[in-house]
Amino acid sequence: MSAISHEVPQAAVNAKLIALISSSAVVVGILLSGFVISEPAPYEIYMAGLIAIWALFGLRISRAAMPLLVLLVTMNIGGMISMTQMADLAFTPLYLSVSLFLAFSAVFFASVTATQPGLYRPIFNAYVVSAVATSLLGIAGYFHAFPGAEMFTKYDRAAGAFQDPNVFGPFLVLPGIYLLYLILTGSIARMPLLAVPLLIIALGIFFSFSRGAWGMFAVSAVLLTGCLFLQSASGKFRLRVVIMTIAALALLTVAIIVILQLPGVSEMFSSRAHLEQSYDTARLGRFARYGIGFQMAMEHPFGIGPLVFGKMFGEDTHDIWLKMLMDYGWLGFVSFLTLVVWTMVAGFRILLRDRPWQPYLLCAYVAFIGNIGLGTFIDIDHWRHMYLLLGLVWGAIALEYRHQRLSRPAFRGAPAIASTPA
Numbered sequence: 261m262s263a264i265s266h267e268v269p270q271a272a273v274n275a276k277l278i279a280l281i282s283s284s285a286v287v288v289g290i291l292l293s294g295f296v297i298s299e300p301a302p303y304e305i306y307m308a309g310l311i312a313i314w315a316l317f318g319l320r321i322s323r324a325a326m327p328l329l330v331l332l333v334t335m336n337i338g339g340m341i342s343m344t345q346m347a348d349l350a351f352t353p354l355y356l357s358v359s360l361f362l363a364f365s366a367v368f369f370a371s372v373t374a375t376q377p378g379l380y381r382p383i384f385n386a387y388v389v390s391a392v393a394t395s396l397l398g399i400a401g402y403f404h405a406f407p408g409a410e411m412f413t414k415y416d417r418a419a420g421a422f423q424d425p426n427v428f429g430p431f432l433v434l435p436g437i438y439l440l441y442l443i444l445t446g447s448i449a450r451m452p453l454l455a456v457p458l459l460i461i462a463l464g465i466f467f468s469f470s471r472g473a474w475g476m477f478a479v480s481a482v483l484l485t486g487c488l489f490l491q492s493a494s495g496k497f498r499l500r501v502v503i504m505t506i507a508a509l510a511l512l513t514v515a516i517i518v519i520l521q522l523p524g525v526s527e528m529f530s531s532r533a534h535l536e537q538s539y540d541t542a543r544l545g546r547f548a549r550y551g552i553g554f555q556m557a558m559e560h561p562f563g564i565g566p567l568v569f570g571k572m573f574g575e576d577t578h579d580i581w582l583k584m585l586m587d588y589g590w591l592g593f594v595s596f597l598t599l600v601v602w603t604m605v606a607g608f609r610i611l612l613r614d615r616p617w618q619p620y621l622l623c624a625y626v627a628f629i630g631n632i633g634l635g636t637f638i639d640i641d642h643w644r645h646m647y648l649l650l651g652l653v654w655g656a657i658a659l660e661y662r663h664q665r666l667s668r669p670a671f672r673g674a675p676a677i678a679s680t681p682a
Contacts, residue, residue: 338592369651395464429473
């Protein structure tokens with residue numbers, strides 16, 4: 261009897277220790293995701309090793325998340341077929357290797373969150389820390405705060421620890437939305453603590469001067485507010501959401517007015533605020549290339565090979581749908597389109613259900629919608645945070661599947677099994 265009494269606590273301690281080590285390992289990967297100055301970035305190297313180790317020790321893929329794996333692999337098979345259309349492979353194998361790695365990273369995040377839903381919170385907290393750190397670097401670079409700080413800018417725009425401001429800005433949207441959610445739903449006493457990192461992230465988005473990031477954050481914030489309004493039947497909570505939204509808009513307006521008084525900011529803002537830039541509407545600009553590319557897709561159903569379009573026209577596709585057609589062929593295009601639609605529909609069905617993981621699903625889902633909308637005007641194929649978003653949403657889909665399965669009666673007339681979080 262005494263042996264059993266000693267054995268049970270030891271097993272519990274071991275389980276807690278394993279959970280702590282696994283969550284810490286995932287947190288380190290999320291922290292590294294905000295630092296992609298060169299490729300391969302530390303994130304790729306670390307996550308590739310982590311995924312391999314996790315797979316050796318029993319990475320379980322939920323049946324509900326299998327469509328994510330199948331569609332991403334099929335998309336990459338399309339890329340491999342497209343590669344056969346190329347005369348010179350150059351760096352194409354490496355490019356497709358990164359694509360396949362990112363696909364597996366999405367499946368990894370879906371699997372670990374479905375198995376350990378408690379990971380959602382440390383993942384989001386680590387993402388906030390990473391976003392604040394890279395935002396501070398971008399802001400410091402924009403204002404030349406210290407010698408060499410300009411390495412964190414590009415084209416006189418904040419880029420943080422990224423190669424491109426147009427990736428840096430969108431990367432910051434999910435943590436910004438998460439902090440906004442905590443402010444709208446949390447206690448009044450915590451607001452100052454949450455407002456500081458939210459302000460830093462908002463400034464990072466602003467100084468990236470990415471029109472896509474601006475629009476993406478605005479759309480995601482509107483969707484979040486609308487979902488919170490619909491989710492609650494409490495008139496008091498709805499009134500709070502309305503008041504907080506009005507207050508946030510007022511503060512944002514005042515902040516922008518103040519920031520625009522800084523030297524050089526007003527000129528850059530005026531230049532970037534136009535919906536159309538010269539590189540959009542030129543004779544072979546972005547919009548013209550869309551038409552040319554879709555016509556080429558009709559003539560090349562297997563695609564023309566990854567990155568070939570950019571070599572032909574001097575600029576890449578800047579459109580995720582055209583990117584799929586050119587780099588992954590019709591097979592890749594249909595796979596990606598199916599994945600996007602499936603994710604949006606399956607995520608929407610469970611979006612407002614009262615679950616422990618629902619806040620994280622809600623934030624990831626609205627940010628995912630924003631990324632897909634932005635993908636119509638820019639290439640999001642290799643954005644690491646995009647695959648993280650996919651994994652977070654599909655992790656929640658798998659959790660809901662398990663929740664429903666555990667709640668289903670074993671046979672007609674039998675009492676329902678008590679459900680517990682996965």
